[in-house]
Amino acid sequence: MMKDKENRKAYFRCVIVFIDSQSNEYIFDGEVLGEITYEILGNKGFGYDPIFLYKPLNKTFAQIDIEIKNQISHRANALKKLKEFLIKNYL
Numbered sequence: 001m002m003k004d005k006e007n008r009k010a011y012f013r014c015v016i017v018f019i020d021s022q023s024n025e026y027i028f029d030g031e032v033l034g035e036i037t038y039e040i041l042g043n044k045g046f047g048y049d050p051i052f053l054y055k056p057l058n059k060t061f062a063q064i065d066i067e068i069k070n071q072i073s074h075r076a077n078a079l080k081k082l083k084e085f086l087i088k089n090y091l
Contacts, residue, residue, distance in 0.1 A: 011033050012031065043062060061073075
């Protein structure tokens with residue numbers, strides 16, 4: 001579908017909702033920016049990982065070791081925000 005597309009900007013986004021015992025809702029989101037590659041690169045991960053280029057490392061998510069990916073991913077970014085909130089407000 002993107003064969004002739006020049007704009008290849010992409011991002012992964014994760015949204016986590018925490019609802020406390022008083023039914024207050026708190027929303028935490030994480031995002032990671034990248035580009036869609038022209039070819040499949042790497043064999044790690046799943047889904048769009050082999051075509052999602054993470055520019056700071058110049059690798060697709062499927063080329064990055066899972067330990068590194070788990071530190072920089074959209075899920076990691078959202079979870080870091082949730083963790084900071086919980087530490088600040090519940091510990």
